[in-house]
Amino acid sequence: MKNTKGFTLIEVIVVVALIGIMTTIAIPTISHWLPNYRLKGAARNLYSNMQKARTIAAKTNSTATMDFTAGVGTPCEGGSYVFTDESGNSIAAVTVDKGVCISSTAFPAGFASDATASGTVGTVVLTHIKISKTYSLTQTIAGGVSLR
DSSP states (O other): OOOOOSOOHHHHHHHHHHHHHHHHHHHHHHHHHHHHHHHHHHHHHHHHHHHHHHHHHHHHTSOEEEEEEOOBTTTTBBOEEEEEETTSOEEEEEEOOTTEEEEEEEOOSEEOTTSSBSSSOEEEEEEETTEEEEEEEEEOTTSOEEEO
């Protein structure tokens, strides 16, 4: 009686070769997808933190300030932002992901107690060193924030 449990050496080699081929095909796709994912994630994170600052300003009947630090170098990389309430308590303090850059920080001081802009309107631009796509976050005079 022959024992038929398990795999033959040929079957294992074929499966390992197929996995290798599929990995070779997938790596370039993932390496292109990852920078876009990081940039989009950083933009959404900034957007949600801006909404949080606006909400806290209205909820506590105080102002919320935003302080942006632009990235450095050529190509631009890095940057951070800090949002604080009127008492100096941190609402959000974030350093952007690797490869992402806060490249433009023409932005007002923050949100007033009625959730409107506490200064002039402005825009923050996020870029990535490996792709040409950018995301812009713009605050309106009414305090709204748009992500484009």
